[in-house]
Amino acid sequence: MKCHDAKACVEVCPYAKKCGGCTLQGVPYKEQLRIKDQEVRKLFKGICDTVPIVGMENPKNYRNKVHAVLKRKRDGSIISGVYEAGTHRVIPVDSCMIEDEKADAIIRDIRDLCKSFKIKIYSEDSGYGLLRHILIRRGFASGEIMVVLVASSPVFPSKNNFVKALRDRHPEITTVVLNVNDRQTSMVLGTRDIVLYGKGFIMDSLCGCQFKISPQSFYQVNPVQTEKLYTKAVELAALSGKERIIDAYCGIGTIGLIASRNAKEVIGIELNKEAVKDAIANAKLNHNKKALFFTGDAGEFMLSLASEGEKADVVFMDPPRSGSDEKFLSSVAVLNPEKVVYISCNPETMVRDILFLKKKGYRVGKVYLYDLFPYTGHVETVVLIQRKDT
Numbered sequence: 001m002k003c004h005d006a007k008a009c010v011e012v013c014p015y016a017k018k019c020g021g022c023t024l025q026g027v028p029y030k031e032q033l034r035i036k037d038q039e040v041r042k043l044f045k046g047i048c049d050t051v052p053i054v055g056m057e058n059p060k061n062y063r064n065k066v067h068a069v070l071k072r073k074r075d076g077s078i079i080s081g082v083y084e085a086g087t088h089r090v091i092p093v094d095s096c097m098i099e100d101e102k103a104d105a106i107i108r109d110i111r112d113l114c115k116s117f118k119i120k121i122y123s124e125d126s127g128y129g130l131l132r133h134i135l136i137r138r139g140f141a142s143g144e145i146m147v148v149l150v151a152s153s154p155v156f157p158s159k160n161n162f163v164k165a166l167r168d169r170h171p172e173i174t175t176v177v178l179n180v181n182d183r184q185t186s187m188v189l190g191t192r193d194i195v196l197y198g199k200g201f202i203m204d205s206l207c208g209c210q211f212k213i214s215p216q217s218f219y220q221v222n223p224v225q226t227e228k229l230y231t232k233a234v235e236l237a238a239l240s241g242k243e244r245i246i247d248a249y250c251g252i253g254t255i256g257l258i259a260s261r262n263a264k265e266v267i268g269i270e271l272n273k274e275a276v277k278d279a280i281a282n283a284k285l286n287h288n289k290k291a292l293f294f295t296g297d298a299g300e301f302m303l304s305l306a307s308e309g310e311k312a313d314v315v316f317m318d319p320p321r322s323g324s325d326e327k328f329l330s331s332v333a334v335l336n337p338e339k340v341v342y343i344s345c346n347p348e349t350m351v352r353d354i355l356f357l358k359k360k361g362y363r364v365g366k367v368y369l370y371d372l373f374p375y376t377g378h379v380e381t382v383v384l385i386q387r388k389d390t
């Protein structure tokens with residue numbers, strides 16, 4: 001979705017133009033919702049109806065995951081912020097209207113501490129320096145806060161004193177992790193995590209289940225809206241308690257574990273092995289013996305289930321922005337579930353995938369919209385796709 005008329009706007013964020021994250025910056029919230037409704041309705045025209053979007057009561061400071069990139073300026077001062085849209089230039093951002101305010105305050109203090117502890121800031125040009133990024137995650141329900149310091153080396157001078165000084169300023173921080181990323185890459189996180197303080201993960205709860213979230217795992221950034229979305233997804237499946245469910249692209253197992261309360265069995269599949277470790281731990285934490293989680297490509301996994309003659313009653317699928325693939329979708333058709341509940345963060349790829357399933361003997365219900373990302377052009381959708389003969 002494109003940037004809208006700045007003159008008609010209210011309250012424009014000073015970083016809006018350069019940051020590019022909030023393409024609906026300055027547009028009144030009601031109007032943002034109308035725009036999203038209209039765009040999704042247009043996309044699904046002739047395919048299925050859409051239900052008006054569910055917005056937020058308070059659409060600000062909703063992001064429970066905040067990322068800042070660090071940079072040392074020529075005059076020696078340190079800035080933290082975001083990359084200017086489409087570049088690797090860093091724009092200083094002290095506080096952002098969609099980010100958790102506490103997280104922003106912690107980032108400002110880390111920047112400050114870097115000066116007093118003489119921590120060298122990494123330079124993407126020369127590859128010299130230590131600290132590259134800061135990532136903060138806050139459990140909405142638990143209040144637990146994880147600070148991830150992304151550094152180019154596992155050797156962080158005075159790390160214990162640094163953590164202590166940070167916790168003196170923010171005693172609410174429950175864990176601090178040093179993530180080592182020594183590659184010249186645009187990926188924020190490296191693969192190695194060293195716990196400096198606390199348990200190395202945070203807990204949060206969604207729809208009455210407990211979830212462990214590690215630095216590397218995907219977790220929705222807007223928990224208030226996520227609860228509404230997942231509740232709708234499970235409601236659409238209308239489970240009786242006898243079903244075998246597949247939770248594809250399952251992350252830390254959120255949807256599968258929530259749905260399993262009304263099902264017989266859950267099989268989760270996810271590419272990220274750290275997320276799968278969390279999902280397995282989450283099954284235990286919730287005393288759930290019905291759910292099994294596997295690491296792998298969802299399409300490959302479905303293909304092998306289909307070739308082994310396995311069946312499923314309901315498939316929940318929640319793929320990344322690029323959507324699913326033919327391997328996955330044609331295997332769904334072989335597994336022949338009565339229902340597919342498709343959750344998507346990109347309605348364009350969702351339309352493509354729905355059209356594929358329609359050709360395989362499925363009909364599609366109404367698309368429900370949830371605003372998980374106010375001020376940005378993104379929208380989350382969920383739809384029930386059902387076998388025609390049911």
Ligand code: SAH
Nearest residue numbers: 218249250251270271272297298318319320
């Ligand atoms: N359902 C989860 C995660 C959704 S995000 C939740 O609601 O929290 C999409 C997830 O798909 C991410 O965890 C990502 O790691 C995973 N993923 C991406 N490509 C994949 C693939 N080819 N096979 C399986 N999982 C994949």
